[in-house]
Amino acid sequence: MDDLCELDQTHELPVPEAKADLIKFVDDAVQANLPEGAEVERIIPHGESLWGRTAKVEARHADGRKLSYFLKVHIGAHSHGLMASEYHAMTIIHETMPELAIKPLAYGGYISNPNAYFFLAEFRDMREEMPDVEEFCEQIALLHKQAVNPEGKFGWPWPVYAGSKPRTYPLSDSWEETFSAGLRATFDIEEQVQGPDEELSGLRAVLFDKLIPCLLRPLQSEGRSIQPTLVHGDLWHGNIAIDVRTGSPIIFDPCSLWAHHEFDLGPWACPRHRIGEQYIYEYRRKHRKASEPEEDFEDRMLLYSINFDIQSSSNYPENLTRRELVKDTIRKLISRRGLQEETKTHSDKAQPPMTKQGIWETTHQSTANLAQEKQPTAPRVNVKFLN
Numbered sequence: 319m320d321d322l323c324e325l326d327q328t329h330e331l332p333v334p335e336a337k338a339d340l341i342k343f344v345d346d347a348v349q350a351n352l353p354e355g356a357e358v359e360r361i362i363p364h365g366e367s368l369w370g371r372t373a374k375v376e377a378r379h380a381d382g383r384k385l386s387y388f389l390k391v392h393i394g395a396h397s398h399g400l401m402a403s404e405y406h407a408m409t410i411i412h413e414t415m416p417e418l419a420i421k422p423l424a425y426g427g428y429i430s431n432p433n434a435y436f437f438l439a440e441f442r443d444m445r446e447e448m449p450d451v452e453e454f455c456e457q458i459a460l461l462h463k464q465a466v467n468p469e470g471k472f473g474w475p476w477p478v479y480a481g482s483k484p485r486t487y488p489l490s491d492s493w494e495e496t497f498s499a500g501l502r503a504t505f506d507i508e509e510q511v512q513g514p515d516e517e518l519s520g521l522r523a524v525l526f527d528k529l530i531p532c533l534l535r536p537l538q539s540e541g542r543s544i545q546p547t548l549v550h551g552d553l554w555h556g557n558i559a560i561d562v563r564t565g566s567p568i569i570f571d572p573c574s575l576w577a578h579h580e581f582d583l584g585p586w587a588c589p590r591h592r593i594g595e596q597y598i599y600e601y602r603r604k605h606r607k608a609s610e611p612e613e614d615f616e617d618r619m620l621l622y623s624i625n626f627d628i629q630s631s632s633n634y635p636e637n638l639t640r641r642e643l644v645k646d647t648i649r650k651l652i653s654r655r656g657l658q659e660e661t662k663t664h665s666d667k668a669q670p671p672m673t674k675q676g677i678w679e680t681t682h683q684s685t686a687n688l689a690q691e692k693q694p695t696a697p698r699v700n701v702k703f704l705n
């Protein structure tokens with residue numbers, strides 16, 4: 319689920335049409351993946367989704383028990399890849415940390431509609447609430463420690479979706495290579511949606527030519543190493559809820575890949591998110607020290623946050639708020655790494671002069687309107703099961 323509830327609400331957000339009739343009945347392919355003898359009593363809409371439809375399926379089993387299931391349905395060219403990627407990611411998360419994610423049961427195509435694909439899972443009642451900092455960070459750290467790719471590769475063998483558009487994270491021994499390929503694809507998608515931007519093109523060149531090698535290559539050089547860990551991939555507060563039965567955090571709507579574990583902290587570095595700095599501090603203080611070089615940690619967080627901001631911009635045509643945040647963050651990194659001359663080399667267009675406050679203040683000012691949405695009186699969107 320992209321961060322809809324945090325977008326500048328002065329912009330009208332185009333929502334792709336989803337077919338309501340896809341969840342007015344239980345397709346035979348879905349029925350075939352319910353336990354043998356289960357009889358569907360009803361299917362009702364449940365939650366919201368920008369990209370598809372979600373429902374609760376209530377069934378009576380052969381032994382008389384009543385159980386419910388969660389159904390997500392997408393339609394269109396990318397539906398199969400989207401459902402496959404989510405199913406495989408949720409399977410690994412659930413097998414590693416059963417209480418942290420719903421149990422996936424199946425994915426596949428509708429028999430009644432060859433363009434529709436579904437994801438079926440156990441149903442768990444959730445409430446929209448911020449997780450306890452200590453418990454949540456402990457659970458995420460355990461996931462990162464235990465879910466390690468046995469083949470030692472970064473990347474993901476399926477397309478990764480954040481919204482409705484796929485991007486590829488190629489399997490590689492190099493995290494720099496995998497991350498660069500995925501981020502480059504995301505920038506390309508964003509440009510197709512929002513149109514070209516000469517200033518961003520120059521900043522982007524410095525990002526890929528200088529900043530990414532400067533910040534990620536040292537993780538795997540001079541005797542240093544990192545493990546390819548399963549990350550959720552979009553771990554902001556809209557993809558986190560509280561399990562009503564257990565009272566513990568639960569995560570959903572993954573955009574997973576085998577990655578540097580700190581990548582999952584990237585959304586926490588975005589000022590607009592309610593899962594923020596206090597969670598980063600707790601994660602580092604008690605559960606996982608920053609990777610070496612430790613002194614680059616803050617800059618790596620800024621780098622990873624760029625992925626989530628440009629990804630968000632790609633989902634909402636004509637809303638350039640996130641694009642401006644990306645430009646501000648790249649400028650900040652350029653300043654912090656002393657690469658101002660590189661910016662001039664990569665772009666004929668002069669960069670806007672910095673204010674006396676510096677880049678951090680510029681970035682902060684750009685997010686001021688978004689930050690106001692954190693106040694209790696701000697309008698919010700029901701984000702449960704939104705994808």
